[in-house]
Amino acid sequence: MKKTGFLERLRDWDADRFDLTEKTAGDMHPDLSPKPLKQEIPDAPLERLATRGERAFDRLYPVLALVLGTVMIVFLFLTVLDLPPYGAADNPAHNEVTARYLGSGTAETGAVNAVAGVILDYRAFDTLGESHVLYAAITAVLILLLVQSDAPEADDPGARLMERDPILTVTASVIAPIVILFGVYNMLTGHLGPGGGFSGGAIVGAGLILLSFAFGPHRMKRIVTFRTFRIASISALCFYSVSKLYSFFCGANGLHTIFSPGTPSRILSAGLILPLNIAVGVVVSFTMYGLYSLFERGRIG
């Protein structure tokens, strides 16, 4: 069996490596597992099979990588040198956009926190894209890592041990409600002060992860299942898209919208910013928890 291409060798090396690591069934029943063929093969057959061109490629590879890396670094540094000085008054970033956002942002959007006004009103389209990117990322991770849902529960002795650990359980039961409460507070008051949908959602996600860590996946099923994950994420994204569609349509055509800025510094103000913060927070928190769950167990819920 002659290996020719570099990629082919890489694939074979990969297969060898995973053969070595994934023999769990053989570990448990040594009599049942077939005798591994790897033993008969000498340890380094690749070296002899490699042609001259491949050997040259292997030798040149680090050199070329170094040269390419250096060239990229030099180009990036040259670009940085070309940037305008930090904080200069005549920087292109200091234009009428900043003055508009900071000067009349509160009056136009109703948000006391200018950042929330920018990311969820002036630049809401960008935030919509971000939420969809997060959802696309979790979908990609789902495709890569999800195990068959009707497969039996993996028997993880580490997880069972952790469930019983009193320090972790007690600490988590004290801290996790506070963490989740702070995240929700962050989400709800994003238009009044620092915080917002993304950070609040990340904090709630961290609280859910802590709960799952301490009490195990079985009890987490009462809070988050795959069904709730799907329904909550998709309905939040749809709500965001539809409400911004309405808002953009009205704004572009000069129509009057039903969302008004309201009285700044009230909790129910700033038009769409509060519901959008909640929608973003729901997507982010479930995505963070879903990422953890997929990494740890290969399933959500």
Next chain:
Amino acid sequence: MEYFEVLLLGLLVVCGISTCVTKNLLASLVIFLAYSVLMSILWALMKAPDLAVTEAAVGAGISGILLFITLKKLRDIRRKADDEKDRLS
């Protein structure tokens, strides 16, 4: 206040370099999380509290957890490989 900022920036550089050069992966990870916490304090000092909250939650919280899980899985894989080697030899 300025000395405090310079101190934090210096610690940031120290953390960044030692994350790369530390041999022990667990120690490297903890230093990386310390980097995130320092960065979060710096964001707050630079009057960007929104970023500070996000940095603390994502940088020090979520990415730390994901990296810890990755480390745990790596160790499991390594242990299995070692067992296999012991069994074969």
